[in-house]
Amino acid sequence: NNDTEVITPGWLEEMVMYAQQKRVGCVGAKLLYPDDTIQHAGVCFSTWSPSHFFINYPRDNHGYFNLIDCQRNLSAVTAACMMVRRDVFEEVGGFDEKLAVAYNDVDFCLKVRAHDLLVVYTPEVELYHYESLSRGEEDDAQKRRRYYGEWAQMLSRWSDFFADGDPYYTPQLQRTLPNCCYYRF
Secondary structure, eight states: OTTEEEOSTTHHHHHHHHHTSTTEEEEEEEEEOTTSBEEESOEEEOSSOEEETTTTOBTTOOOGGGGGGSOEEESBOOGGGEEEOHHHHHHTTOOOTTSSSSSHHHHHHHHHHHTTOEEEEEEEEEEEEOTTTTTOOSOSHHHHHHHHHHHHHHHHHTHHHHHHOOTTSOTTSOOSTTTTTSOOO
């Protein structure tokens, strides 16, 4: 995105290390807010909505079982910083333009997973993400209508996924917001 700032030297090489593997569909990075709290360490799915793992945790927090610092497979990562091979992008049909702002990355990742490819998160790549800096907040009725319309499309399109549950999120932990993505008992 145009609202990110790279922190990690050698970040492209690190992401290519995963993206070049045949079973990997896309790779996402660890994103931080300007106050050095976590904005994104992967995406998890509660019973009704995708959310970012460990959002607002301090940068130096390692999370439950060190998961913030572990490369791992997930159902989705944010496209604010995502690497994908061209052949994969074309195979899954790219981003859906009907999801103009919200959930286009999540939809893309679920299409990647539907093609039996992996979605990888790597904390070895860090960027600051000045979220919504260039396009603004969802602060008026028109933007909210667009957002809720895109959310409804996601729920409809991936209803089986939402009903079955995220395979990378254990059902033994709380599955309702706000704690669904914090890995707390």
